[in-house]
Amino acid sequence: MTPTSATLESNFRAVLGADQIRPATPADTVCGVQPQLALEPSTEQQLAEALGLANESKLAVLPRGGGTKLGWGNPPSRADVILSTARLNKVIEHAWADLTATVEAGCTIKALQETLAQHGQRLALDPLWPERATIGGILSTNDSGALRLRFGALRDLIIGVTIALPDGTLARSGGKVVKNVAGYDLPKLVTGALGTVGVITRAVFRLHPLPHHTRSFTISVSSPQEAQELILTIQDSKLAHVALQSHLCQETPPSIDILFEGTEAGLDAQAARLRALCQSAKFAQSSPAVWNARQELWSHSDSQHAPVAQVGPESRRTVSLAAFSFAIAKISALPADLAHTVGLIRGTADSSHLHWKSLMYATGLGWLALEGPANNLHRALSSLRSGLEQRQGSLVLLHRPAGLPTFDAWGSPGDSLPLMKAVRSRLDPFHTLNPSRFLYGL
Amino acid sequence: MMNTSILDEFRSIVGDHGVISSPEELHTYECDGLTNFRVLPRAVLLPSSTEQVQAILRVSHREKIPFVARGSGTGLSGGALPVENGIVLSLARMNRILEVDIPNARVVVEPGVINLDVTGRVQPQEYFYAPDPSSQSVCSIGGNVAENSGGAHCLKYGFTTTHVLGLEVVLPDGSLVHLGGKTLDTPGYDLTGVFVGSEGTLGVATKIILRIVKRPECVRTLLAAFPSTNEAGAAVSGIIALGMLPAAIEMMDNLAIQAAEAAVHANYPDCGGLLLVELDGPLAEVEALMTQVDEICRSNGAWEIRVAQSEAERALVWKGRKAAFAAVGRISPNYLVQDGVIPRTALPQVMSEIERLSKKNGLRVANVFHAGDGNLHPLVLYDRRIPGQEEAALALSMKILELCIAAGGSITGEHGVGEEKKCMMSKMFAEPDLATMQRVRCAFDPMQLSNPTKVFPTPRLCGEKPGEYVPHPLESAGLAERF
Ligand SMILES: Cc1cc2nc3c(=O)[nH]c(=O)nc-3n(C[C@H](O)[C@H](O)[C@H](O)COP(=O)(O)OP(=O)(O)OC[C@H]3O[C@@H](n4cnc5c(N)ncnc54)[C@H](O)[C@@H]3O)c2cc1C
Numbered sequence: 001m002t003p004t005s006a007t008l009e010s011n012f013r014a015v016l017g018a019d020q021i022r023p024a025t026p027a028d029t030v031c032g033v034q035p036q037l038a039l040e041p042s043t044e045q046q047l048a049e050a051l052g053l054a055n056e057s058k059l060a061v062l063p064r065g066g067g068t069k070l071g072w073g074n075p076p077s078r079a080d081v082i083l084s085t086a087r088l089n090k091v092i093e094h095a096w097a098d099l100t101a102t103v104e105a106g107c108t109i110k111a112l113q114e115t116l117a118q119h120g121q122r123l124a125l126d127p128l129w130p131e132r133a134t135i136g137g138i139l140s141t142n143d144s145g146a147l148r149l150r151f152g153a154l155r156d157l158i159i160g161v162t163i164a165l166p167d168g169t170l171a172r173s174g175g176k177v178v179k180n181v182a183g184y185d186l187p188k189l190v191t192g193a194l195g196t197v198g199v200i201t202r203a204v205f206r207l208h209p210l211p212h213h214t215r216s217f218t219i220s221v222s223s224p225q226e227a228q229e230l231i232l233t234i235q236d237s238k239l240a241h242v243a244l245q246s247h248l249c250q251e252t253p254p255s256i257d258i259l260f261e262g263t264e265a266g267l268d269a270q271a272a273r274l275r276a277l278c279q280s281a282k283f284a285q286s287s288p289a290v291w292n293a294r295q296e297l298w299s300h301s302d303s304q305h306a307p308v309a310q311v312g313p314e315s316r317r318t319v320s321l322a323a324f325s326f327a328i329a330k331i332s333a334l335p336a337d338l339a340h341t342v343g344l345i346r347g348t349a350d351s352s353h354l355h356w357k358s359l360m361y362a363t364g365l366g367w368l369a370l371e372g373p374a375n376n377l378h379r380a381l382s383s384l385r386s387g388l389e390q391r392q393g394s395l396v397l398l399h400r401p402a403g404l405p406t407f408d409a410w411g412s413p414g415d416s417l418p419l420m421k422a423v424r425s426r427l428d429p430f431h432t433l434n435p436s437r438f439l440y441g442l
Numbered sequence: 443m444m445n446t447s448i449l450d451e452f453r454s455i456v457g458d459h460g461v462i463s464s465p466e467e468l469h470t471y472e473c474d475g476l477t478n479f480r481v482l483p484r485a486v487l488l489p490s491s492t493e494q495v496q497a498i499l500r501v502s503h504r505e506k507i508p509f510v511a512r513g514s515g516t517g518l519s520g521g522a523l524p525v526e527n528g529i530v531l532s533l534a535r536m537n538r539i540l541e542v543d544i545p546n547a548r549v550v551v552e553p554g555v556i557n558l559d560v561t562g563r564v565q566p567q568e569y570f571y572a573p574d575p576s577s578q579s580v581c582s583i584g585g586n587v588a589e590n591s592g593g594a595h596c597l598k599y600g601f602t603t604t605h606v607l608g609l610e611v612v613l614p615d616g617s618l619v620h621l622g623g624k625t626l627d628t629p630g631y632d633l634t635g636v637f638v639g640s641e642g643t644l645g646v647a648t649k650i651i652l653r654i655v656k657r658p659e660c661v662r663t664l665l666a667a668f669p670s671t672n673e674a675g676a677a678v679s680g681i682i683a684l685g686m687l688p689a690a691i692e693m694m695d696n697l698a699i700q701a702a703e704a705a706v707h708a709n710y711p712d713c714g715g716l717l718l719v720e721l722d723g724p725l726a727e728v729e730a731l732m733t734q735v736d737e738i739c740r741s742n743g744a745w746e747i748r749v750a751q752s753e754a755e756r757a758l759v760w761k762g763r764k765a766a767f768a769a770v771g772r773i774s775p776n777y778l779v780q781d782g783v784i785p786r787t788a789l790p791q792v793m794s795e796i797e798r799l800s801k802k803n804g805l806r807v808a809n810v811f812h813a814g815d816g817n818l819h820p821l822v823l824y825d826r827r828i829p830g831q832e833e834a835a836l837a838l839s840m841k842i843l844e845l846c847i848a849a850g851g852s853i854t855g856e857h858g859v860g861e862e863k864k865c866m867m868s869k870m871f872a873e874p875d876l877a878t879m880q881r882v883r884c885a886f887d888p889m890q891l892s893n894p895t896k897v898f899p900t901p902r903l904c905g906e907k908p909g910e911y912v913p914h915p916l917e918s919a920g921l922a923e924r925f
Binding site: 095096097098099100120142152153155156163165169170171172173175176177178179180181182183184185186188189191192193197208209210211212232235236237238239240262263265266268269270273330332333334335336363364365392393394396410411412413414415416417418419420422423424425426427438439442 | 687882
């Protein structure tokens with residue numbers, strides 16, 4: 001029997017003020033599961049203590065930052081308490097001369113970037129929805145965009161972390177300096193762990209300077225094969241580009257965007273070299289807006305009044321979107337498998353009568369939007385996943401449409417699953433945090 | 443305890459030639475690059491395949507025999523120091539480069555492969571393996587993974603952990619796991635990230651997937667002479683403030699310069715603070731930035747600036763820098779080497795504090811830094827023949843680490859905690875921090891068999907002190923230098 005929210009509330013009054021506890025509302029629902037209470041601690045200690053209390057009472061806790069990616073992962077098997085980091089939103093320190101920053105987990109990316117920009121610096125990462133997404137959220141979901149090619153992922157940018165463990169321990173690992181090998185690298189453990197080993201309360205990052213000048217170009221090519229060849233040529237060249245992505249979709253021929261940062265003189269020279277590499281391919285300077293492409297994949301799913309969609313190449317009839325479901329998956333493949341991956345997507349989508357659109361990075365990571373009847377989506381996602389896994393890749397479902405039959409969001413971690421389970425149970429033995437949301441019930 | 447029947451069992455796994463158990467031969471393995479700690483293992487095993495490693499660990503697990511993996515034994519913190527009555531697993535025979543995949547910029551190696559051989563293999567296609575510890579001509583990739591080794595060029599390119607995408611690991615119970623992979627963001631926890639830098643305490647890496655990097659179009663190296671390390675430090679801040687990310691920024695103080703000059707005649711200017719700045723990338727970019735670096739150095743008081751005009755000049759500049767450590771042997775009979783990190787801005791304050799301590803104790807300290815990332819390598823000079831001086835040098839060396847901690851830094855930037863600094867861990871971390879790391883360790887190694895006595899402080903050993911620095915034979919031979 002679950003205690004009523006009133007008893008629960010009185011439990012938490014031991015560590016939180018009345019204004020930090022409220023009954024959960026339907027707006028707090030996560031993947032259709034409705035928690036009872038929402039907690040908003042304002043210090044790390046409060047958060048750890050509240051978490052400790054919940055753990056003692058065997059309550060399930062869902063940590064929440066900006067709430068932009070709560071739909072990612074599998075639905076929670078239980079949900080009692082939302083633990084929000086909204087009040088932990090300060091940039092604690094910007095040591096600009098040391099190129100580091102310490103920031104609380106609930107701070108939004110935008111707020112952080114604005115602070116850093118005052119000294120001409122940035123967290124060299126382009127995550128989704130920066131106005132609302134928080135540090136804790138992007139870390140837990142390991143979100144990264146096109147800049148990853150040059151600056152690495154969050155795992156390469158985070159240098160220190162503080163986490164609250166379910167037993168109420170507040171533990172620090174890493175530090176405030178860029179170079180540090182003392183102790184285990186737990187910042188990497190929590191990055192991408194979807195909040196299942198602890199709640200991130202603060203993080204320390206290494207920073208990069210904002211670029212003096214940037215320039216983007218778009219190159220049109222005629223086929224995925226040609227896109228792959230050009231991308232591999234660029235990657236194998238001595239160009240110092242910071243991002244490289246290709247748009248591959250059903251209707252239009254592929255195009256490739258490339259981003260340079262540097263001095264004016266340097267950019268001129270790079271542009272000239274790029275032009276030489278591209279040979280006959282159509283080549284034009286483009287607006288920085290091309291780098292919003294990843295986020296635009298989602299705009300479709302958010303809009304109630306989305307335009308009509310086209311389904312299946314052979315059945316080119318227009319249908320109202322309402323009849324369709326929309327899914328977004330993150331794909332990982334070897335960079336030199338681009339054309340093969342696109343072939344796999346096309347074949348699967350066509351045979352399932354799905355509309356598709358994708359954005360692939362030169363790192364081998366990509367984002368795929370699929371649209372069509374929910375059952376067909378399920379079939380296509382399963383077959384795509386197995387196709388990718390056969391070539392050492394993976395598929396993670398991010399946006400899950402309503403009505404999609406049960407589909408594991410993550411895919412297989414292979415023979416390391418028992419070890420991952422052991423790690424989890426050492427840190428969160430009762431599965432207090434985000435129960436069942438991570439892979440294979442982790 | 444290990445009896446002869448267990449030794450026979452090991453022989454049946456790795457063959458007679460894969461087992462070393464006679465005391466004379468075991469001496470080779472009694473220490474690593476930190477030569478003042480020595481322990482004789484019960485046996486050294488030399489497996490040549492993952493299956494053999496698994497079979498060995500199944501036996502040691504069953505018999506509760508602790509083990510220590512060993513690469514090339516160049517570690518400087520006692521990481522590969524054997525455990526009494528335990529076995530050493532030398533990975534030296536597992537030294538094949540298994541796969542070179544240029545289009546995907548991946549190389550798959552066995553752990554015994556020597557760091558520089560990876561670059562050697564991809565050099566024709568103009569790629570390189572970026573992490574460049576100065577021991578790179580001898581240290582193994584397995585050791586690099588365990589230590590998360592760095593090098594001068596890690597400022598721009600990142601440490602070992604940035605370049606390891608996946609691992610095959612034999613866990614302490616003999617089971618095999620694959621962490622990460624050739625593609626990015628494999629599902630599940632980033633246990634690759636946890637394993638790298640775990641100093642051999644989580645199992646044995648038997649296969650490593652590395653990322654390689656394309657060589658930049660051009661490289662330029664500048665040498666600037668300043669009145670003191672303070673002005674040189676201010677120039678470094680100026681360079682960073684302008685938004686540059688050089689490939690390397692190295693600094694030496696006067697004592698280190700004198701030593702380097704005595705050893706390799708790098709033709710360094712005799713100054714209080716020497717800066718070495720290397721930029722790489724596209725030609726036009728590098729040239730534009732080099733002009734700015736030149737200006738910043740001058741405006742911070744550099745009285746001599748040289749840009750290496752040829753590959754030979756560049757090599758000489760680096761040779762002097764790399765020789766600095768071993769070279770200290772020319773100006774002092776004994777010395778200790780330390781590895782600490784501070785936020786770069788704390789440099790003037792920490793330097794003056796080191797100077798104060800040095801005067802107070804009557805001991806000279808030479809300083810060599812990876813200035814870009816605040817990694818200090820203070821060398822405490824002493825003469826063992828003078829009673830009490832060794833102890834004073836040890837105490838001073840630990841004091842310097844405390845300064846690093848107080849400045850918000852770390853007790854190790856690249857050499858690891860190992861045996862040497864485990865007692866300093868409780869000064870850097872609080873009990874709950876260490877306990878959390880222990881929980882992770884227990885998930886990998888519940889019986890604590892894998893390099894069990896390292897990294898974490900134990901009361902029994904906490905009274906012990908680290909010891910004098912003895913140059914590694916390679917260093918004396920001029921084949922490698924320590925940073
Ligand atoms: C002259 C000199 C210069 C140096 N310069 C640098 C430098 O610039 N930067 C730097 O970072 N370091 C430097 N070092 C330190 C040392 O070279 C590095 O730590 C190196 O990575 C150690 O590699 P190794 O193969 O010798 O490992 P070892 O010393 O044999 O072992 C080191 C640790 O790794 C573990 N280990 C080894 N193989 C495996 C495996 N397969 N699986 C799991 N654990 C394993 C061991 O148990 C031990 O804990 C220098 C050392 C010397 C002597």
